[in-house]
Amino acid sequence: MDDWRLQGQEEYLKGITLRRATYRPYREGWDHDHCEFCGCKFSTRPGDQNEGYTTLDEYRWICQTCYEDFKAVFAWTIVSEPGT
Ligand SMILES: [Zn+2]
Numbered sequence: 001m002d003d004w005r006l007q008g009q010e011e012y013l014k015g016i017t018l019r020r021a022t023y024r025p026y027r028e029g030w031d032h033d034h035c036e037f038c039g040c041k042f043s044t045r046p047g048d049q050n051e052g053y054t055t056l057d058e059y060r061w062i063c064q065t066c067y068e069d070f071k072a073v074f075a076w077t078i079v080s081e082p083g084t
Contacts, residue, residue, distance in 0.1 A: 001073055005037035005066060010074065017077040018053040018062065026059055037066035053078070 013036060023042045025031055032043035035052070042049040042061045053062040053076070067076075 003069070005069075009036055013060070013062075013076075014074050015076070016074075017056055017079055018067075019056060019079050020051070021054050021058070022051050023049065023054075023061065024058070033061045035063040035066055036060050037062060037070065 023033070023044060025044075026033065032041055032048065034041055035049065040049055040063050042052060042063070044050065049061075049063050052064055053067045054060065056079075062070075
């Protein structure tokens, strides 16, 4: 698969568990994050990505488009609630 958005993420994102979630900052003082693939902006503001897929620690975010495009390659497991 040849795509400009792929830059070695399989080393840390392949086969992991993701959760669909509404964006919230990773920690106090942060106000946005970027999609791990396309770099689009996640924040709580209108016009940015407000929802997507996140690692269970909510450190990394993946937008809906990239999720759809890469889910077959990355073989993610999706959970609906933390810890399930
Ligand atoms: Zn993206």
